[in-house]
Structure formats: structure tokens, C-alpha cells
Amino acid sequence: MLKQETLSKNQQIVLDYIEKVNEPIKAYSILHNLQKKGIKAPLQVYRALDKLVEIGKIHKIESRNAFVACKNSNCQISKATAFSICESCEEVSEISDSKLSKYLKNFQDKAGMKFNKYNLEFFGLCKKCSVK
Amino acid sequence: MLKQETLSKNQQIVLDYIEKVNEPIKAYSILHNLQKKGIKAPLQVYRALDKLVEIGKIHKIESRNAFVACKNSNCQISKATAFSICESCEEVSEISDSKLSKYLKNFQDKAGMKFNKYNLEFFGLCKKCSVK
DNA sequence: TACACAATGTTATATTATAACAATTAACAC
DNA sequence: GTGTTAATTGTTATAATATAACATTGTGTA
Ligand SMILES: [Zn+2]
Ligand SMILES: [Zn+2]
Ligand SMILES: [Zn+2]
Ligand SMILES: [Zn+2]
DSSP states (O other), X not given: OOOOOSOOHHHXXXXXXXXXXXXXXXXXXXXXXXXXXXXXXXXXHHHHHHHHHHTTSEEEEGGGTEEEEOOOTTOOOOSEEEEEEETTTOOEEEOOOHHHHHHHHTOOOTTOOEEEEEEEEEEEEXXXXXXX | OOOOOSOOHHHHHHHHHHXXXXXXXOHHHHHHHTGGGTOOSHHHHHHXXXXXXXXXXXXXXXXXXXXXXXXXXXXOOOSEEEEEEETTTOOEEEOOOHHHHHHHHTOOOTTOOXXXXXXXXXXXXXXXXXXX
């Protein structure tokens, strides 16, 4: 079987919703908001999320247990992610900085471990919140 | 009141255990293993963990929902953490690399957001697992 | 002493995520 | 088309992670 080209029904429903809300959203919030589309059980959500993360359409914000659509249209690889997170308003944005990603991709652990993936989360105050 | 110098009873019990096991451990595993020390409810564990994280004695491995003792004896700040995680055996080690931490501390978001904290998790195969 | 705050104990509940199994659908080889 | 395989779905139940709420006790300080 060839690599999957198109998303399945549930995967597409979940992705459409995540892209629409355009901010990190939690699995059970997705569940509650997609009842009328036929998404009625946690597993329908988690299965779709798993696949969407795997193919890089969305990312998981680990420190928040939330999911957000990928903004780097060319971020096929879900293997090198970086986010900035406002600790006040919880705004999250995906960092797209080629120097940073190059630096991290090439980072060599002292133990000689070779990495194939990383996730970086920065925390601080966004512009709006830092003037308050 | 002055800044806390000593740990409370439960905090010390939990920290001792985390330092003893010397690998990432989950909250409910701590709970189950410290029953005879009087740790009988999740909150006793989570409160201790919260404080220990706050003062930098332990760190949370976000992608694993696990906690590990800080290895950088001078890592007072729990604000700049980096870990390598083996996706096969789940071995975790804290990265202590001054160039890396300097680079990340000084990283400037394009949006001008100033960060006061970050967490970085690298994933790959440890030496042992990569020869298998 | 009185006060403020940190820490504890306890019960209940909220939130996040997976197990297990049956049924259905899609892609491919022939 | 048929048969085969893998992906996807549906469903119920349960596991794993984490917090709310409130009463109580301990600890440092004035
Ligand atoms: Zn992305
Ligand atoms: Zn903000
Ligand atoms: Zn540390
Ligand atoms: Zn390993």
C-alpha cells in the first residue's frame, strides 16, 4: 500500500476544526465541539490526533496537553518543533527560525547520542501581556 | 517569613525517593512506593512535586509525565532545562551544555517576545539501543 | 500571646488517555 | 470481479494523570 495521500473522514473533521480555531485546543474540547459531526467518543479524537501529529499537520504542546495546527506549511517533518508560550494569556505560536532549527538539528550530545527529533517550548510574556 | 531553607517532611520524603531511583518516575509510582512513609494520597505527592519543581530540585519530563532529580547540582534555576530521551529504552538524561543554554537563553523571538524559561526535549536512540 | 502563612490530611472529582474487541471500509494483487 | 491485507471506525469500559475544596496542624515572627 502506498503512503496515505488523503485523510480519512474523522481525521479531516478533526483537522478542519483545529485549523479553524487557530489556537491550541484540548482533546476533550474537540470532542465536545464535534458531537454533531459524529465525533462521540474520546478514541475518535485521539486516533485522529495521533495520525495528524504523525504526519505533521498538527503538533502537541506537551506542557499544556493541547494540540495546534502546524503553521509552517512546509513542516512535513513533525520532528523539529519550537513554540513560544505566554504564561499569562496562554497564547502559543510556532517558532520558525532556520538558524535555531539548524542549530538544534546539529546539536551533538556529549554522550554521542544522535537525535532524530526535538521539541522546544519557550515561556514568557507576549507583547500584549508584558505591557499590562 | 524568610525564603524556605529546608524542605518539609513530605517534600523530603518524595525528593529522597526520586533521587534514589535516579531515573524518571511517575507521580502514582511515587505514591505506591511511599505508602509506608505516610504518603497515602495523590495530593501529598503532587504538592511535594510542585514545590520541588519550583525550587529546581527536580524537573518534569513533559512528554512523559514523569519527574527526575536535577543532575546539575548548581541548577538552582529550574528555568532552563534540556533532556535527551531514548525512544527505545526511555532512558532520560539531563543535558548540561553551557553553549546550548547560552544560545537558548539569548534566543530572541521574531515577535520580540522575551523568554524567562524554556524546556527542550531531544529524542533519539541512546548508545546501547542504537547498536541493537 | 497573636498573626500570617506554609504544609498537611482527607474525600471527592476532574481531566487526559488507552485497552479490548467487533465491524466496516479502502487499497492492492491476482 | 475475488481474496487478502491493513487502515479506519464504532463502542463500552477503564486506566492514568491531576486538581478542587475544606478542615486542621505546624512554624516563623512580631
Ligand atoms: Zn510545524
Ligand atoms: Zn500573553
Ligand atoms: Zn537541572
Ligand atoms: Zn535506549
